[in-house]
Amino acid sequence: MDFYCIILNEEDYRKKYEKAFKAPKFSEDFTEKHLSKEFELFDSLLKEKLNQHWPQNSLDDDLWSEDFELNGDDTGTFYHCGGIYSKKLFAKKYVDTIVDVMTKLPHSEDWFFHTTVEYIDDTKEKVPFTEFFIKSGKVYSYKDVPDNLFCTILQKTFGKLK
Numbered sequence: 001m002d003f004y005c006i007i008l009n010e011e012d013y014r015k016k017y018e019k020a021f022k023a024p025k026f027s028e029d030f031t032e033k034h035l036s037k038e039f040e041l042f043d044s045l046l047k048e049k050l051n052q053h054w055p056q057n058s059l060d061d062d063l064w065s066e067d068f069e070l071n072g073d074d075t076g077t078f079y080h081c082g083g084i085y086s087k088k089l090f091a092k093k094y095v096d097t098i099v100d101v102m103t104k105l106p107h108s109e110d111w112f113f114h115t116t117v118e119y120i121d122d123t124k125e126k127v128p129f130t131e132f133f134i135k136s137g138k139v140y141s142y143k144d145v146p147d148n149l150f151c152t153i154l155q156k157t158f159g160k161l162k
Contacts, residue, residue, distance in 0.1 A: 005139040013142035020079040020112035081114040
């Protein structure tokens with residue numbers, strides 16, 4: 001599956017990211033209950049698909065014991081999030097899996113999926129915290145410093161940058 005990685009300056013990234021928390025326009029045909037059910041569908045499909053490749057962390061477990069975690073809190077918006085705690089997930093397959101699940105949702109173009117990246121590298125050093133989000137099949141991140149490790153890895157891992 002092809003997708004683009006869009007690297008923004010941090011201010012533009014934050015502006016775009018804030019839109020994830022905008023309350024949807026509800027109607028008789030689309031209520032808070034509908035949104036909640038769609039979130040549950042997103043969460044369950046994502047757990048199922050990601051667990052086919054990597055073990056999921058439980059909120060009760062040691063943070064570094066497994067590869068990833070999903071936050072199952074329904075925010076009442078088109079927002080879902082998780083974290084990567086293993087270099088194994090910093091891969092195209094991780095993004096492909098999320099994009100694939102998102103395309104199955106009734107309001108797929110409205111959803112945001114935010115990922116924090118915190119893992120221990122091969123030298124047992126914690127990689128500096130970074131983040132990205134996926135919206136409409138595109139990966140967004142920000143370049144906070146000229147030699148941003150994350151941007152370099154994104155480019156090598158995912159290829160197409162804008």
